[in-house]
Amino acid sequence: MTVTARRVHLAQRPVGLPDASTWSVRETRLDAPGEGEVLVKVTHLSLDPAMRGWLNDVKSYVPPVGVDEVMRAGGVGEVLESRDPRFSVGDPVSGMLGIADHAVVKADELTPIDLSVAGPATWLGALGMPGMTAWFGLFDVARLQDGDTVLVSGAAGAVGSVVGQLAKARGCTVVGIAGGPEKTAWLTDELGFDAAIDYRQGDLNRAIKEAAPKGVDVYFDNVGGETLDAALRNLRRGARIAICGAISTYNATEPVPGPANYMSLLVNRASMTGFLVFDYADRYGEAVEGMGAMIADGSLVAREHVVEGGVDAFPDTLLMLFSGANTGKLVLTV
Ligand SMILES: NC(=O)c1ccc[n+]([C@@H]2O[C@H](COP(=O)([O-])OP(=O)(O)OC[C@H]3O[C@@H](n4cnc5c(N)ncnc54)[C@H](OP(=O)(O)O)[C@@H]3O)[C@@H](O)[C@H]2O)c1
Incomplete structure (x- = not known):
């Protein structure tokens, strides 16, 4: 034909x-x-x-x-x-x-x-590329542990909303960062995040400190830029940062400055790791099975x-x- x-x-x-x-x-x-x-x-x-x-x-x-x-x-x-x-x-x-x-x-x-x-x-x-990114980024790259406090940016988006829900399902404390009151309300009221920060309002560093007073064990970064810098200021000892993306910089017409607060990695014996979902392609089946079951039992929106x-x-x-x-x-x- x-x-x-x-x-x-x-x-x-x-x-x-x-x-x-x-x-x-x-x-x-x-x-x-x-x-x-x-x-x-x-x-x-x-x-x-x-x-x-x-x-x-x-x-x-x-x-x-x-x-x-x-x-x-x-x-x-x-x-x-x-x-x-x-x-x-x-x-x-x-x-x-x-x-x-x-x-x-x-x-x-x-x-x-x-x-x-x-x-x-x-x-x-959730069962496609963004869901795979959330699953392997959180479990393999950020090596999520019981009891972790997880901060995720782009939290109301395709990847971020799944990251937060997977971490909640593991019993972790989850703080999301997203733009606007509707998104932050969705994260806390419907997805069960412990806190959600509207990055367009007020001082982001202070808001993270208030939501995660003991610091952040895992930062799942979808946006880069100033948000990454604010997260770096709020790390806990041994923190893991998964560099998933940096959407705040994708349309930049000038060179993008590097993170100013990177020495926080040294002070906190922390690590920052970039990853690409495609490297996990031979394991997508396990993530589809896991998240398919969560969608079926209602634990993943x-x-x-x-x-x-x-x-x-x-x-x-x-x-x-x-x-x-x-x-x-x-x-x-x-
Ligand atoms: N490493 C990998 O293999 C891999 C795979 C898939 C995706 N990614 C990355 O993951 C990230 C999220 O992708 P997605 O598909 O889930 O997209 P998404 O979060 O569904 O959509 C993008 C969101 O980014 C936020 N955003 C846009 N401009 C921003 C800015 N200047 N500052 C802060 N936030 C901004 C917006 O939400 P707000 O209203 O909250 O601002 C927008 O809804 C992207 O960086 C993408 O490149 C990486």
Whole structure:
């Protein structure tokens, strides 16, 4: 079968926040899938802060998206045609499908998903890449221990909201940092965080001190910048910082200053470790099993912020990540 795909291409590299000139929407006739390939009707797209980094022409953990290429994106969809015995027409799948309404992809790069465990958007959130990031970042990188006090920034987002809930489920004390009163209320009232700080109000350092008077054992950093510096001032001896991301710096047009308070690592015999979720790919199954069970018994709230707009809405919807307009995992339906 051949189909016409509507896809978003990188038109030019942005400086600062991407805008309309960054993208072009094009229609392209796709070749029918070849041997070992699958044609997928894309239904849901994952919008991720990392997308901003993929637009920069710099060496990173993956090559940048090239000018004129289809924008890289994770997504879920349904198999329309399969030339691989592992997939049949109608199967729900996830994979790197690009910002597109249809994609022809190698079967090796697709993962079957079970919609009886959770809906498609959740397979991009708590049971997808952000959930995997939370699980391995908290348990493997930050080496969560019973009794820890955990501080997490970007706490009302896809990764942060799962981090806090996993730490609560382990009986830890959890303090979240997020933007605005609705988000902080959601964290304490519905997710059971012990405290939540609105970083846009008042003195962040003082607020962390009040919420965690004995200091922080684990800081799960999603935002970097001044928030990381405030967290560094509030470490407890032996603290572990997991550097997951630094969204506050992703659109910077000037060099970003390093953390001023890093000597707190020495004073507190603490460590700060960066990590990439993809390095845990061969263990995703254990995290899906663990969090799938928690979703089923109600101990993990998987929240998605679903925008129904199709691929044409991608440029505007992506910006929601940088203004903080999303609560939970940002997903675009196609
Ligand atoms: N290391 C890895 O393998 C890996 C994998 C996945 C994600 N990540 C990283 O994890 C972080 C969270 O990703 P996510 O998918 O869960 O996104 P998300 O938290 O769902 O969405 C981004 C959130 O960041 C906050 N934000 C935006 N600009 C900010 C600023 N200047 N200062 C402070 N907060 C700001 C906003 O919330 P507020 O309203 O609270 O400001 C926004 O809702 C990102 O840094 C991402 O790059 C890393």
